[in-house]
Amino acid sequence: MDIRQDHIRNFCIIAHIDHGKSTLADRLLEYTGALTQREMSEQVLDNMELERERGITIKLRAVRLNYLARDGQEYALNLIDTPGHVDFTYEVSRSLASCEGALLVVDAAQGIEAQTLANVYLAIDHDLEIIPVINKIDLPSADPERVRNEIEEVIGLSAQDAVLTSAKTGEGIEEILEAIVQRIPPPQGDETSPLQALIFDSHYDSYKGVIAYFRVMEGRLAKGMPIKMMAIGKEFEVNEVGVFKPAPTLVDELRAGEVGFLAASIKNARDCRVGDTITNANRSAAAPLPGYRQVKPMVYCGLYPVESNEYGALRDALDKLKLNDASLVYEAETSEALGFGFRCGFLGLLHMEIIQERLEREYGLSLITTAPSVRYRVNTTAGETQEIDNPSLMPPSGSIVSVEEPFVAATIMVPQEFVGAVMELSQERRGVYKDMVYLSQSRVMIKYDLPLSEIIFDFFDQLKSRTKGYASLDYEWDGFRQSKLVKMDILVNEEPLDALSFIVHQDKSYQRGRALVEKLRSLIPRQLFEVPIQAAIGSKVIARETVRARRKDVLAKCYGGDITRKRKLLEKQKEGKKRMKQVGSVEIPQEAFMAVLKIGEDKR
Numbered sequence: 001m002d003i004r005q006d007h008i009r010n011f012c013i014i015a016h017i018d019h020g021k022s023t024l025a026d027r028l029l030e031y032t033g034a035l036t037q038r039e040m041s042e043q044v045l046d047n048m049e050l051e052r053e054r055g056i057t058i059k060l061r062a063v064r065l066n067y068l069a070r071d072g073q074e075y076a077l078n079l080i081d082t083p084g085h086v087d088f089t090y091e092v093s094r095s096l097a098s099c100e101g102a103l104l105v106v107d108a109a110q111g112i113e114a115q116t117l118a119n120v121y122l123a124i125d126h127d128l129e130i131i132p133v134i135n136k137i138d139l140p141s142a143d144p145e146r147v148r149n150e151i152e153e154v155i156g157l158s159a160q161d162a163v164l165t166s167a168k169t170g171e172g173i174e175e176i177l178e179a180i181v182q183r184i185p186p187p188q189g190d191e192t193s194p195l196q197a198l199i200f201d202s203h204y205d206s207y208k209g210v211i212a213y214f215r216v217m218e219g220r221l222a223k224g225m226p227i228k229m230m231a232i233g234k235e236f237e238v239n240e241v242g243v244f245k246p247a248p249t250l251v252d253e254l255r256a257g258e259v260g261f262l263a264a265s266i267k268n269a270r271d272c273r274v275g276d277t278i279t280n281a282n283r284s285a286a287a288p289l290p291g292y293r294q295v296k297p298m299v300y301c302g303l304y305p306v307e308s309n310e311y312g313a314l315r316d317a318l319d320k321l322k323l324n325d326a327s328l329v330y331e332a333e334t335s336e337a338l339g340f341g342f343r344c345g346f347l348g349l350l351h352m353e354i355i356q357e358r359l360e361r362e363y364g365l366s367l368i369t370t371a372p373s374v375r376y377r378v379n380t381t382a383g384e385t386q387e388i389d390n391p392s393l394m395p396p397s398g399s400i401v402s403v404e405e406p407f408v409a410a411t412i413m414v415p416q417e418f419v420g421a422v423m424e425l426s427q428e429r430r431g432v433y434k435d436m437v438y439l440s441q442s443r444v445m446i447k448y449d450l451p452l453s454e455i456i457f458d459f460f461d462q463l464k465s466r467t468k469g470y471a472s473l474d475y476e477w478d479g480f481r482q483s484k485l486v487k488m489d490i491l492v493n494e495e496p497l498d499a500l501s502f503i504v505h506q507d508k509s510y511q512r513g514r515a516l517v518e519k520l521r522s523l524i525p526r527q528l529f530e531v532p533i534q535a536a537i538g539s540k541v542i543a544r545e546t547v548r549a550r551r552k553d554v555l556a557k558c559y560g561g562d563i564t565r566k567r568k569l570l571e572k573q574k575e576g577k578k579r580m581k582q583v584g585s586v587e588i589p590q591e592a593f594m595a596v597l598k599i600g601e602d603k604r
């Protein structure tokens with residue numbers, strides 16, 4: 001079926017986590033008949049197992065809804081899903097660039113949160129028509145009027161014609177569809193121009209290769225067409241073009257304004273990057289669409305196999321994950337303590353946790369993970385600037401002129417009574433106060449510039465616990481700044497354990513060094529000999545603890561000679577050893593490598 005361009009609407013949904021984006025999307029699908037009630041048992045837009053378990057949307061998807069509007073005309077509404085997490089801002093911005101409008105979904109009981117705001121500003125930057133939707137009006141605590149005021153005052157959008165809905169009961173769903181048709185402009189673009197299609201997402205299929213999700217901006221994209229990825233420069237031939245309804249449905253071509261997917265035997269995610277422009281290799285567009293950028297990792301950690309003979313398997317697993325996640329970066333590294341492994345770079349902490357979990361779950365690997373680190377810039381006396389993502393590679397202090405670390409501009413939203421707690425936490429974490437604005441009588445938006453390394457260091461957990469879960473946080477990269485940073489070495493049994501080294505601000509070095517050795521003493525099991533644990537800056541030891549010796553004779557616990565019982569105990573002991581790494585003569589558990597993140601600031 002050919003669709004007229006003025007009968008197309010491309011939109012996305014912007015919402016804070018848990019404000020009801022997936023439930024609402026399901027309702028829209030259900031209402032337009034894309035999905036029957038029976039198929040609704042699972043929320044369809046989040047379709048990765050991990051996503052569902054964690055209740056977040058990692059990857060965006062696109063789905064076409066056919067809607068017979070009140071004006072008697074049939075419209076094709078393309079819903080482009082956006083990830084809601086701060087790690088994936090660039091993907092959000094590409095999906096917004098593929099739309100003319102956005103539904104801004106705000107929980108009627110909770111009001112605007114930090115991530116809502118960040119994404120709304122992105123949408124405003126992209127000139128999208130924004131339709132405010134106040135959801136969950138069925139809740140007894142719903143206060144749509146307050147939320148309406150927040151939207152007007154904080155964002156500056158008119159919310160008088162906000163749609164009030166309950167994705168739970170289905171109330172207001174038709175109003176949303178009508179608002180999409182009436183308020184969001186149809187796409188523009190000339191189907192006779194040379195092809196320009198924006199890739200806003202991709203995923204890897206083991207049979208078809210990389211599947212690209214795109215929006216045609218100009219021209220047409222047809223099956224059999226030779227295409228070129230303009231930033232990467234690679235050429236392919238299109239095997240399949242289609243749309244999701246939500247089941248994949250093949251079509252011959254997609255024209256300016258339409259949204260769909262293609263398969264072109266692309267073997268590697270690196271060749272099909274989010275943000276790149278697809279053009280016709282035989283009739284190339286003069287220039288790519290604006291805004292392509294190579295995403296850079298923000299957080300790094302070391303991944304090592306517990307059993308050194310699993311190194312090859314770990315490398316193969318990373319190679320495979322890289323095929324469908326171009327933003328994953330890794331290179332081989334060697335640790336004196338942990339042997340052969342990889343230094344991996346991630347978009348953020350969530351991305352890091354997802355990759356670790358997939359390596360363990362899908363590839364059955366048993367890993368030792370070192371504490372995450374940011375990338376530092378070190379200016380040396382030789383006049384060079386080195387970038388360092390592994391603390392143990394920091395040059396000796398004598399050859400350092402200065403060290404710079406990444407900063408982020410953070411926005412925190414919180415009920416008024418927690419302002420003090422948020423400020424206290426931000427100050428402790430070396431935050432630089434920027435601004436504070438009242439969102440309403442009872443809610444406040446606070447802005448701080450913070451070192452990214454301090455955010456990694458359990459900032460989010462602390463924020464949640466000190467505000468009883470009411471605070472929301474969002475941040476964006478804000479460049480490098482010079483700081484007084486030193487490298488802390490940890491010596492276990494007189495030997496420096498490189499994987500435990502970390503970089504810390506001078507003013508906090510004693511406190512963190514002391515707290516870490518105390519923590520390590522409680523984590524490292526007693527060995528047959530006494531094990532000293534020391535924290536040192538350069539050659540100066542600043543803290544010391546000792547793990548006392550004990551003969552660990554588990555069998556002594558069995559009375560008599562019950563052999564099955566003995567075996568059971570030995571099995572159990574083996575199990576317990578799984579996440580232990582033999583380092584020199586000492587066994588170190590996985591927790592020890594993460595201990596630096598867990599040492600209580602609360603101990604101050």
Ligand SMILES: Nc1nc2c(ncn2[C@@H]2O[C@H](COP(=O)(O)OP(=O)(O)OP(=O)(O)O)[C@@H](O)[C@H]2O)c(=O)[nH]1
Binds near residue numbers: 019022084139
């Ligand atoms: N009472 C009520 N609950 C709702 C409504 N809409 C969604 N919920 C519930 O709110 C919770 C979060 O909804 P989701 O749709 O998963 O939220 P989301 O915004 O997609 O969350 P992420 O995918 O994590 O971004 C779920 O428990 C829903 O059942 C509503 O209109 N009324």
